[in-house]
Amino acid sequence: MTVSPSQASASSSSLEVTDQTAVSGRAVTISDVALRAGVSESTVSRVMTGNHRVADATRLRVESAVRELNYVANAHARALAGQRSKLVAVLVDDITSAFDNRIAFGVEQQAMAEDRLCTISSTYADPYRELALIEMLREQNADAVVLVGGVVDDAVYRERMARLAHLLDAAGSRLVLCGRPSPGEGLPVTVVEYDNEGGGFALVNHLYGLGHERILFLGGTPGDTTAEARLAGHRRASTVLGLPDGPDLVMLGGVSRRFGYERIEALLAEGRLDFTAVHGFDDTVAAGALAALRDAGISVPRDISVVGYDDRQIASETSTLLTSVHIPHVELGRTAVRLALHRADPIAPAEQHVNLSTHLVVRESAQSIPHRPTTG
Amino acid sequence: MTVSPSQASASSSSLEVTDQTAVSGRAVTISDVALRAGVSESTVSRVMTGNHRVADATRLRVESAVRELNYVANAHARALAGQRSKLVAVLVDDITSAFDNRIAFGVEQQAMAEDRLCTISSTYADPYRELALIEMLREQNADAVVLVGGVVDDAVYRERMARLAHLLDAAGSRLVLCGRPSPGEGLPVTVVEYDNEGGGFALVNHLYGLGHERILFLGGTPGDTTAEARLAGHRRASTVLGLPDGPDLVMLGGVSRRFGYERIEALLAEGRLDFTAVHGFDDTVAAGALAALRDAGISVPRDISVVGYDDRQIASETSTLLTSVHIPHVELGRTAVRLALHRADPIAPAEQHVNLSTHLVVRESAQSIPHRPTTG
DNA sequence: TTGAAAGCGCTAACAC
DNA sequence: GTGTTAGCGCTTTCAA
Numbered sequence: 001m002t003v004s005p006s007q008a009s010a011s012s013s014s015l016e017v018t019d020q021t022a023v024s025g026r027a028v029t030i031s032d033v034a035l036r037a038g039v040s041e042s043t044v045s046r047v048m049t050g051n052h053r054v055a056d057a058t059r060l061r062v063e064s065a066v067r068e069l070n071y072v073a074n075a076h077a078r079a080l081a082g083q084r085s086k087l088v089a090v091l092v093d094d095i096t097s098a099f100d101n102r103i104a105f106g107v108e109q110q111a112m113a114e115d116r117l118c119t120i121s122s123t124y125a126d127p128y129r130e131l132a133l134i135e136m137l138r139e140q141n142a143d144a145v146v147l148v149g150g151v152v153d154d155a156v157y158r159e160r161m162a163r164l165a166h167l168l169d170a171a172g173s174r175l176v177l178c179g180r181p182s183p184g185e186g187l188p189v190t191v192v193e194y195d196n197e198g199g200g201f202a203l204v205n206h207l208y209g210l211g212h213e214r215i216l217f218l219g220g221t222p223g224d225t226t227a228e229a230r231l232a233g234h235r236r237a238s239t240v241l242g243l244p245d246g247p248d249l250v251m252l253g254g255v256s257r258r259f260g261y262e263r264i265e266a267l268l269a270e271g272r273l274d275f276t277a278v279h280g281f282d283d284t285v286a287a288g289a290l291a292a293l294r295d296a297g298i299s300v301p302r303d304i305s306v307v308g309y310d311d312r313q314i315a316s317e318t319s320t321l322l323t324s325v326h327i328p329h330v331e332l333g334r335t336a337v338r339l340a341l342h343r344a345d346p347i348a349p350a351e352q353h354v355n356l357s358t359h360l361v362v363r364e365s366a367q368s369i370p371h372r373p374t375t376g
Numbered sequence: 377m378t379v380s381p382s383q384a385s386a387s388s389s390s391l392e393v394t395d396q397t398a399v400s401g402r403a404v405t406i407s408d409v410a411l412r413a414g415v416s417e418s419t420v421s422r423v424m425t426g427n428h429r430v431a432d433a434t435r436l437r438v439e440s441a442v443r444e445l446n447y448v449a450n451a452h453a454r455a456l457a458g459q460r461s462k463l464v465a466v467l468v469d470d471i472t473s474a475f476d477n478r479i480a481f482g483v484e485q486q487a488m489a490e491d492r493l494c495t496i497s498s499t500y501a502d503p504y505r506e507l508a509l510i511e512m513l514r515e516q517n518a519d520a521v522v523l524v525g526g527v528v529d530d531a532v533y534r535e536r537m538a539r540l541a542h543l544l545d546a547a548g549s550r551l552v553l554c555g556r557p558s559p560g561e562g563l564p565v566t567v568v569e570y571d572n573e574g575g576g577f578a579l580v581n582h583l584y585g586l587g588h589e590r591i592l593f594l595g596g597t598p599g600d601t602t603a604e605a606r607l608a609g610h611r612r613a614s615t616v617l618g619l620p621d622g623p624d625l626v627m628l629g630g631v632s633r634r635f636g637y638e639r640i641e642a643l644l645a646e647g648r649l650d651f652t653a654v655h656g657f658d659d660t661v662a663a664g665a666l667a668a669l670r671d672a673g674i675s676v677p678r679d680i681s682v683v684g685y686d687d688r689q690i691a692s693e694t695s696t697l698l699t700s701v702h703i704p705h706v707e708l709g710r711t712a713v714r715l716a717l718h719r720a721d722p723i724a725p726a727e728q729h730v731n732l733s734t735h736l737v738v739r740e741s742a743q744s745i746p747h748r749p750t751t752g
Numbered sequence: 753t754t755g756a757a758a759g760c761g762c763t764a765a766c767a768c
Numbered sequence: 769g770t771g772t773t774a775g776c777g778c779t780t781t782c783a784a
Contacts, residue, residue, distance in 0.1 A: 075515035077777035139451035453761035
């Protein structure tokens with residue numbers, strides 16, 4: 001069994017305080033180790049990388065020198081001399097969002113499993129900031145750069161991604177798009193999506209099975225691929241099942257709890273309660289809707305059913321537990337890294353594409369309707 | 377005005393698709409740029425770093441060559457040749473926790489402002505994982521390594537941190553402890569704390585002002601510095617104000633919503649409702665307590681008051697808005713980076729120490745008690 | 753199995 | 769102002 005250098009040093013250096021560490025200032029280098037072990041630098045290098053045969057006795061001498069000096073290889077020198085950089089990067093809109101940080105968590109887990117360092121950065125959905133970050137990552141020769149989250153899929157997006165893909169490819173990095181669409185065929189890019197369309201379909205189908213026919217789709221950013229896909233699933237189900245569909249049953253425009261609350265509040269104020277179920281864009285919007293209904297004295301799920309999307313923590317903490325669609329966030333992140341790092345031929349710029357499935361999680365917030373709510 | 381290289385390249389390379397990028401494979405190097413601009417590598421280097429005078433005409437030639445070739449400096453070569461690494465790292469227990477990711481967010485913001493890349497990693501409070509990560513960061517010559525979150529402050533902790541401080545110092549990195557105590561005097565370490573003791577005091581004082589005397593402290597990990605400090609503030613206030621205090625009014629043992637819920641549920645089942653207010657270790661525990669009381673038909677704040685700590689998102693989303701203590705999470709993260717990067721003398725291993733203040737945020741969940749709740 | 757030597761891409765004296 | 773030269777710490781041929 002070969003063991004990577006940092007694994008070796010991590011496990012060999014115990015947590016006890018037993019150092020003969022170098023004094024503050026100049027760091028310990030490979031030549032210090034070579035000197036102490038009485039071998040050449042090449043031999044130390046061979047022991048550290050573990051990719052060459054070294055006599056057992058020699059190896060042991062080197063290993064103790066490493067331990068005694070607290071030596072770690074300089075990652076920059078190593079990267080410069082041709083090795084890869086051991087760095088995986090993930091760019092999210094906002095690390096404090098639950099959606100983003102679950103995916104980042106998966107990326108980080110897999111990066112760690114593959115003995116890579118992981119950098120997580122927020123772009124605030126600002127293309128200039130995104131580009132600035134990618135420049136830095138290009139400088140670092142990151143192994144993989146994972147971009148997370150829905151986008152508006154237009155020509156500008158496709159061209160920007162195509163350009164990034166080539167730029168990163170030239171620097172030896174792999175671009176991974178996670179939860180966003182492929183920018184086109186034949187690019188050196190890895191795409192990991194999850195099934196928004198299918199989830200949207202499943203929710204409507206579930207509500208239909210409970211007897212609902214007029215279902216309000218609430219929330220989402222117009223044009224955003226995530227919102228569009230969930231809505232597309234909603235619409236396909238409506239068509240297949242013969243449910244009414246129309247502009248009055250679709251309200252896009254926001255993704256916040258507040259948006260959900262205020263829209264429902266407004267509808268109630270206008271007396272436009274001509275639906276029996278709310279299909280929230282995500283759990284956050286659904287939670288807002290839930291609160292608005294509760295505050296108006298309308299019982300969920302007795303009078304109105306509500307469903308969400310994401311299966312976030314919040315779905316199991318609302319007063320009425322939320323029926324939702326589970327997204328395999330962590331698995332998305334892990335898959336992104338796994339695919340990017342293990343391409344059949346790391347040189348050939350082949351495209352990779354997977355679409356992870358989602359599934360319905362039935363809780364309390366959607367039930368059959370024994371009677372229509374009293375609206376007036 | 378001098379502009380750093382990555383700022384320069386970020387702003388100069390537009391978002392349009394106008395590349396004559398190198399083909400997949402060998403990356404563009406400084407000598408390619410030098411060749412194209414008809415100057416020496418040194419001159420290109422001077423333009424890139426901006427720390428030497430270069431004739432305007434020459435600079436312009438170099439800049440266009442850079443743009444045309446999509447050149448970015450290799451960070452490893454640069455770091456190796458003596459520059460710092462432009463990398464700031466933050467290690468948290470769990471990036472999906474709201475507490476951790478708010479602080480990480482601050483670290484990231486400040487790192488970006490200082491033109492540094494930021495890596496965020498989770499340790500799951502595992503010392504071995506922490507050490508393994510620090511080894512990797514040592515390899516990377518990170519400018520700063522920020523450790524976040526409460527710990528058990530014992531001899532083992534102090535020795536471990538002292539060792540890390542020296543190890544990182546020797547590699548030219550700065551260790552920053554954020555929200556955890558100093559491991560001792562004279563170490564090359566930066567400590568950024570926030571006032572847990574004061575916050576604990578303020579909450580009890582606030583409840584006292586509302587007429588509460590028997591206040592239950594609920595939640596927290598025994599031995600953890602964060603829990604100990606909040607409890608210490610609670611106790612100091614009790615002493616100063618002459619309130620009852622005793623083992624039956626302190627229940628440590630968990631930090632989850634579930635813990636808060638189940639303990640209150642159990643107390644109710646046993647009929648031990650001999651307090652008028654619950655001082656939650658944090659908002660999560662308080663939210664659990666709130667839910668348990670609500671489910672038992674006890675009104676908050678009419679019958680019982682509840683307060684939390686952290687001023688997390690959840691505090692303003694519970695059915696009864698939570699009175700809490702605001703922690704300046706983002707500011708903590710920013711301060712950590714700012715201090716670490718701007719030491720008076722980056723060579724001298726002086727200790728730095730600040731303690732950011734917290735403040736009370738009064739919402740609805742604590743009110744005066746007109747009457748005792750009916751327990752039987 | 754080991755050592756010597758070249759070079760990765762860049763910066764920083766040092767000359768001119 | 770600009771070019772030349774010598775490394776930074778490591779890996780990796782190529783010999784021995």
